[in-house]
Amino acid sequence: SSGINAEYGGIGTYEEVKQLKYDSTLMDALNFFASTRVSAIPIIDDEDKVVDIYARFDVITIASKGKYNDLNMTIRECLLLRSSSKVEVLTCQGKDSLIKVIRMIYRAQVHRLVVVDHNRKVVGLVSLSDLFRFL
Secondary structure: OOOOOHHHOOOOEOOOOOOEOOOOEHHHHHHHHHOOOOOEEEEEOOOOEEEEEEEHHHHHHHHHOOOOOOOOOEHHHHHHOOOOOOOOOOEEEOOOOHHHHHHHHHHHOOOEEEEEOOOOEEEEEEEHHHHHHHO
16 A cells, blocks of 8 residues: 555554544643644544644634633634634545645645545544654
């Protein structure tokens, strides 16, 4: 297999990829970010399909807007505070080649892709830093 995940021994994070829902709280996200080096959390709907992404950087947006007094804010409310309202979640599949993934990240000017299966269910995350470590 020449895909990026090379059956999960490849580039990116594939084990215990944290996922949250829109009604999860900011506290859920902060606890996760505090205990890991992962820089983003895929947001899934009730069918477990990825619909958004909440990044460590989004936390800074909330802090800069002075909204940190409420750790029970939902992820949905947090995402509404983002400067660019709807961020398209870019996805790739584990069978995609390294060059395809690099092109997608470069063209979209994003920091990461969510690796999904054919049902848009989260399998892993591939970030720019994963790619740099590999190269």
